[in-house]
Amino acid sequence: MLFSRRYSKKPSPSQQFNDFVHQGQISSDLMENITEIQSVFCDTPDLIIRSLVIKQTQSQAVLVYLSSIADSKSIFNHVLHPLLFEDGQDINTEALNVSLGHIKKATSWQQIERAILNGACILFVEKQTEAYIYDTPDFPKRAIEDTTIESSLTGAHIGFTETGSENIALIRKQIHNRELKIKEITVGKRGQLQLSILYLADVANPDVLRELEYRIQKVNVDSVLNAGVLAEYIEDNPYSPFPQLLLTERPDYAAAEILQGRFVTVVDRSPSVIIGPVTFDSFFKTIDDYSSRWMVASFIRLMRYFGFIIAIFLPATYIAIITFHFEVIPLKLLLSIGSSREQIPFPPYIEAFIMELTLEMLREAGIRLPAKIGQTVGIVGGIVIGQAAVEAGIVSNIMVIVVALTAVASFIIPNYEMGSAIRIVRFPMMILASFFGFIGIIVGFMILLAHFIELESLGTPYGSPIAPLKISDWKDLFIRFPQWAIERRPLGTKAIQMKKANANHQKGDQQ
Numbered sequence: 001m002l003f004s005r006r007y008s009k010k011p012s013p014s015q016q017f018n019d020f021v022h023q024g025q026i027s028s029d030l031m032e033n034i035t036e037i038q039s040v041f042c043d044t045p046d047l048i049i050r051s052l053v054i055k056q057t058q059s060q061a062v063l064v065y066l067s068s069i070a071d072s073k074s075i076f077n078h079v080l081h082p083l084l085f086e087d088g089q090d091i092n093t094e095a096l097n098v099s100l101g102h103i104k105k106a107t108s109w110q111q112i113e114r115a116i117l118n119g120a121c122i123l124f125v126e127k128q129t130e131a132y133i134y135d136t137p138d139f140p141k142r143a144i145e146d147t148t149i150e151s152s153l154t155g156a157h158i159g160f161t162e163t164g165s166e167n168i169a170l171i172r173k174q175i176h177n178r179e180l181k182i183k184e185i186t187v188g189k190r191g192q193l194q195l196s197i198l199y200l201a202d203v204a205n206p207d208v209l210r211e212l213e214y215r216i217q218k219v220n221v222d223s224v225l226n227a228g229v230l231a232e233y234i235e236d237n238p239y240s241p242f243p244q245l246l247l248t249e250r251p252d253y254a255a256a257e258i259l260q261g262r263f264v265t266v267v268d269r270s271p272s273v274i275i276g277p278v279t280f281d282s283f284f285k286t287i288d289d290y291s292s293r294w295m296v297a298s299f300i301r302l303m304r305y306f307g308f309i310i311a312i313f314l315p316a317t318y319i320a321i322i323t324f325h326f327e328v329i330p331l332k333l334l335l336s337i338g339s340s341r342e343q344i345p346f347p348p349y350i351e352a353f354i355m356e357l358t359l360e361m362l363r364e365a366g367i368r369l370p371a372k373i374g375q376t377v378g379i380v381g382g383i384v385i386g387q388a389a390v391e392a393g394i395v396s397n398i399m400v401i402v403v404a405l406t407a408v409a410s411f412i413i414p415n416y417e418m419g420s421a422i423r424i425v426r427f428p429m430m431i432l433a434s435f436f437g438f439i440g441i442i443v444g445f446m447i448l449l450a451h452f453i454e455l456e457s458l459g460t461p462y463g464s465p466i467a468p469l470k471i472s473d474w475k476d477l478f479i480r481f482p483q484w485a486i487e488r489r490p491l492g493t494k495a496i497q498m499k500k501a502n503a504n505h506q507k508g509d510q511q
Contacts, residue, residue: 164268191223261495
């Protein structure tokens with residue numbers, strides 16, 4: 001107790017003052033307001049406090065903003081110039097003859113602090129207990145360009161940026177409809193973040209919206225830095241390796257999911273948006289599936305599912321066959337495998353783990369290195385290390401082939417998070433195969449299947465339309481039917497308006 005008394009820190013005067021003013025009201029004394037602003041934003045060299053006399057009323061006033069995040073040109077042209085040089089009407093008018101569209105009034109210091117940190121400029125007027133908030137943000141931002149992760153051959157070559165308002169505009173450009181609604185929520189204690197939930201009011205299920213809002217409002221954290229952080233807070237099962245919410249950088253894909261009845265959460269400062277609720281098959285679809293012919297899209301989608309199976313089970317199957325079930329291999333192939341493994345000192349599962357871990361390290365190195373040399377390291381490193389390992393007698397030729405096929409199969413998965421989950425699940429399957437052979441693989445497959453059935457996304461079944469079985473949704477599952485044949489939205493979205501098209505396709509010269 002004595003130790004805590006001697007060394008416990010008392011709050012500094014500025015901290016005590018901040019705690020007080022955050023809950024207080026604006027004073028009518030201009031100098032008192034300036035003192036409070038300087039106390040709240042102490043040690044802030046980019047804080048600008050500009051005194052002026054309003055020509056419209058001949059009143060003393062002070063304009064306050066942060067020069068690093070506020071638009072100085074807009075402030076001078078649309079705020080300072082009208083106040084200093086233009087005549088106006090009475091001081092009680094809303095805008096004081098300022099030529100800005102977005103103007104608010106504030107009476108509390110909490111509103112003032114939040115507005116300044118969001119790039120607004122604040123006008124304090126002598127003998128008034130209300131301050132004017134002018135929306136003049138100018139945060140650093142990059143130009144709109146194509147996405148680097150979700151490339152498209154026939155879709156739009158445009159991606160989201162780190163500015164929430166621009167991302168909303170990109171979605172609005174895709175959906176010109178008055179039913180597109182936006183619900184805003186603020187999260188974060190220290191770095192408050194603006195979230196926007198976009199949905200079609202006459203299509204999306206209001207119960208799912210309430211569930212999504214409830215989960216976001218429960219997030220109690222200092223700051224949400226990007227969409228991936230928020231998705232981890234609001235997903236149903238945080239202990240599952242599989243993603244339960246879909247992240248995308250493509251406005252056209254986000255708009256397509258909104259039209260299906262899903263919700264898109266735009267996170268300011270993040271180039272990705274969150275789509276939910278989703279099902280397992282959502283991670284195997286791309287926007288190119290709907291902008292190319294249906295037979296081509298169906299063939300490619302079947303390849304993705306086939307690649308999913310290969311990426312998880314091929315190394316485990318190799319271990320099981322070589323260790324326990326070599327009798328299932330044709331004799332000539334068995335002799336070839338035996339000759340290639342003749343000098344290998346390790347059992348198959350050790351051999352597989354060495355190659356798989358090497359592949360993962362090469363892949364991670366290629367991602368983290370600069371783009372100009374990352375691809376070279378991945379290709380050259382894989383060839384050199386694989387060839388050297390075979391010549392040194394550490395791994396066999398057949399193992400190199402298995403690992404290469406596994407890598408190619410995992411690259412087919414269009415969603416990066418799902419591909420990462422497959423890379424994780426592969427290793428438990430290899431362990432089960434090394435202990436129990438085919439029986440271990442079957443047990444692992446049953447556990448995986450039960451996990452998919454048990455998972456949910458915002459309270460909706462993750463395994464739909466397979467579990468629970470919904471045959472009507474199979475038109476856009478393993479294969480994609482022609483667009484005119486898909487008349488209804490997926491049942492997994494729980495949309496309140498299911499019909500989205502009419503099957504009125506005409507053939508040939510029919511009128």
